[in-house]
Amino acid sequence: EQAAGFYERGEYEKADAIFRLLIDCFPNYAEGHNYLGLIAYEQRHLEQATGHFEKTVELGRKLFPARIGKKRFWSDHSTRPYMRGLRNLTLTLNGAARFDEALALCDRLETECGDDFSAGYYRAAISLNTGMWTQAAESSKRSGGDLDPSSGFIEAFALFELGRLEEALPAFLHAALNFPRAARALCGRRTAAAKSND
Secondary structure, three states, X not given: OHHHHHHHOOOHHHHHHHHHHHHHHOOOOHHHHHHHHHHHHHOOOHHHHHHHHHHHHHHHXXXXXXXOOXXXXXXXXXXXXXXXXXXXXXXXXXXXXXXXXXXHHHHHHHHHHOOHHHHHHHHHHHHXXXXXXXXXXXXXXXXXXXXXXXXXXXXXXXXXXXXXXXXXXXXXXXXXXXXXXXXXXXXXXXXXXXXXXX
8 A cells, every 4th residue: 555655646766666575575466567567657668567567467367266257357356457457558558559469458358358448448549549530539439428538538639630620629628627637738738747646
């Protein structure tokens, strides 16, 4: 909890030291690798983050009960590190422009975990990065709405690129109402420094 607190406050050097100690003491501690991956991702060390998230997935898979159905993935806590690792690895590979690998992980999130929501969000982001505007707009609309208003930013950018400005504005405003600091940053307006990841 102390290490997670350091991470949440952006004190990455302290969090990194504690999580490294924890994975040295407990080699099968998947969440430790997940946090180390998140720290590396925040510092834009994407190759290092990828390694930690791959290790999270590997160790997380070993925590599974003998038999588990897709519908039970989120109700069984033993699967959480695996799913977090897959999600964070997808995010990191997208950031590293390794789009084919990221899309393959979206398929795994759907087929192995039944996590259509996350897969749709990541597909939208990947489509936006690869210039597939129609696919980005459609995927973000399906995965967004009230469940994840931040996907409205992806939808707005994709619709803007498609020249559908009257549809882009409401999507952007919906996201902006929920994430005003992100909207200011995206519009090039200065924002006060964040005191925590929240």
